[in-house]
Amino acid sequence: MEPPEPVGRREQNKIDTRRAIAEAALTLARSKGAGSFTVDQIAARAGVSRRTFFNYFHSAEEALNVSTESFLELAISSFSRRPAGEPLLDAMIAALAATAKVQDLAVHGELFRMAAGSPELLRAQLHAWERAEARIIEAVTHHLxxxxxxxxxxxxxxxxxxxxxxxxxxxxADDPDRHGDAGAALEERMVLALSMLRDGFAHPA
Amino acid sequence: MEPPEPVGRREQNKIDTRRAIAEAALTLARSKGAGSFTVDQIAARAGVSRRTFFNYFHSAEEALNVSTESFLELAISSFSRRPAGEPLLDAMIAALAATAKVQDLAVHGELFRMAAGSPELLRAQLHAWERAEARIIEAVTHHLxxxxxxxxxxxxxxxxxxxxxxxxxxxxADDPDRHGDAGAALEERMVLALSMLRDGFAHPA
DNA sequence: CCAAAAGTTGCACGGTGTGCAAGAAATATT
DNA sequence: AATATTTCTTGCACACCGTGCAACTTTTGG
Incomplete structure (x- = not known):
């Protein structure tokens, strides 16, 4: 089931550095606020030169959005693994719901809330969604x-x-410190919103 | 019908400069490409200091998006003037369709196409839409x-x-140089897409 | 063990965005 | 009309951003 997957030191180092940078960025964002720290600070905390930071990310905000990106990535791959005959909306609902369960959701909530106070971060997030949208459009087009x-x-x-x-x-928007299962709460809302979509937003329940 | 609307020289000057800057930005974008010019160049062409540019816009891209912004502005105000009893979707369809007719659409097409090749511009556009969304949500909430x-x-x-x-x-995405009435073509698509939404995307016609 | 490939780092450089204070233009006051 | 006041413009300084480049270090493979 688990092939050795011979990950060389090269690859592993890159993965580690990437993680370290992303983590450093997130830590700084938590302590100093979204737009209130510099790339140099991230680099320093990640134990890496400023120049290296820019080898991994184009901006501080991009480093923050690693989570968002991976969430969407997972949703896409989950969707592309749905059976071919399935109705589109069903497939998408299932894919998103499944993704909501798996991910570490606390961070996403944090990022969403942070974006409210940081235009740059917001833009970066919107961009991430937009790129995901393009990829999904392609997948669906292919699928149909x-x-x-x-x-x-x-x-x-x-x-x-x-x-x-x-x-x-x-x-x-709900209490930041969540009671019980965050995944369930999010999944429920996703299914709810997508059901509304399915019936054309007929009743404002 | 047209009250004097005593616009002082102050206001008028500001409007003019704003226009001049936006126009300069657009001209440069057309001739050199979306992300390939500097704020200094815009300022120079608009006959204004670099510092003044930043008194009006936060970035070159924001200056480019004046059109987009005004389109959304118009759509919002058009929506908020719909009769109160009207079903939501109908009101929105009507508002967007009406807006599509009025605006000078060529520029919007241009900007959309430019955004494909300029991440910064794309982000700025997404941000504009997002802000419009927030305002509309507020309006609708109030409306309901x-x-x-x-x-x-x-x-x-x-x-x-x-x-x-x-x-x-x-x-x-269609031929840049449009045959016949661009407004009609856009309006038709808007109505079409929104009809699909209304019936929950049931048939992939 | 050595050579090629891949990654890191410092440096330099042009561009960005903003606070600040001095000056110019429009408006208000007498 | 002359002056006081508010508002806008401008230059300057400054910290930060993002990238090409060349030297250097690490990993990899023969």
């Missing part, structure tokens, strides 16, 4: 094999992601 | 007077805007 117009696909995918975003927003 | 959950409202508004964005995207 020309059976739908580009407009249909991009409107659909955009709407689904908007619902997911709304769910996370709503979820993150 | 507590009759709907926050999740419902933000999922709905997000989805509607995603459809509008998808419509513009699809529209902008």
């Amino acid at each position: 094999q020309g059976g739908a117009s580009p407009l249909y696909v991009s409107a659909l995918v955009g709407s689904v992601l908007s619902c997911a975003k709304a769910a996370m927003h709503d979820w993150a | 007077q507590g009759g709907a959950s926050p999740l419902y409202v933000s999922a709905l508004v997000g989805s509607v805007l995603s459809c509008a964005k998808a419509a513009m995207h699809d529209w902008a």
Whole structure:
């Protein structure tokens, strides 16, 4: 089940450095606030030169968004593993719900809340979602094999992601220190929002 | 019908400079490409000091997005003027369709296409949409007077805007030099996308 | 053990964004 | 009309950003 996966020292070092930088960025964001620290500080805390930081990320905000990025990454790969015949919306709902369970969600809530006070961070997050959207559109287009117009696909995918975003927003707005299972709470909201979408937002329940 | 609206020289000058800067930015973007010019160049072309530029905009990209911003501005005010009883989706469809007619659309298509090649510009655009979304959510919440959950409202508004964005995207992707009425072409797509949303994306027509 | 490949680092350089204080222009006051 | 006041512009200084480049160190593979 687990092939050796011969990860050389090269690769491992890169992974470690990347982690270290991301972690340093997050720590700093927690202690000093979202936009209130410099790349040099991140680099220093990660035990790496300023120049090396820029070999890994284009900006401080990008380093903060590693979590977001990996969440979306997971959602995409989860979606692409759905059976072929399944209705689109069902597949997407299932994929997002599954992803919500797996991830370490506390960080996402934090980031969402931080973004409210930091335009740069917000922009970076929006960008991450946008890139994910593009990839999903591509996946869906491929999945449907020309059976739908580009407009249909991009409107659909955009709407689904908007619902997911709304769910996370709503979820993150609740008490930061969560009672019980955060995954369940988020998943519930995702399913709820996507059900609303499915019936065309007919009733404002 | 047209009250004098005594606009002092102060205000008028500010409006003019703002226009001049935005125009200069757009001209430069057209000739040199989206991310390939500096603030100093914009300022020079607008006949203004570098420092003054930053009194009006936070970045070159923000100056480019004046059009986008005003489009959304118009859509919002158009929406807020809809009759109170009207179903939400109808009101939004009407507002967006009306806005699509009025605006000078060529520029929007241009900007959409430019954003594809300039991460910074794209981020700025996404940010503009996001701010508009927040305002619309507020307006809708107010409009419904507590009759709907926050999740419902933000999922709905997000989805509607995603459809509008998808419509513009699809529209902008067509021949840059448009045959006939651009407004009609865009409006048609908006209505189409929003109809798909209304029936829950049931058929991938 | 050595040579090629890949990664890190310092340096330099042009660009960004903002606080500040001095000056110029528009507006208000007498 | 002359002056006082508010508002906007501008230059300057400064810290920070992002990247090309060349030297250096580590990993890898023969």
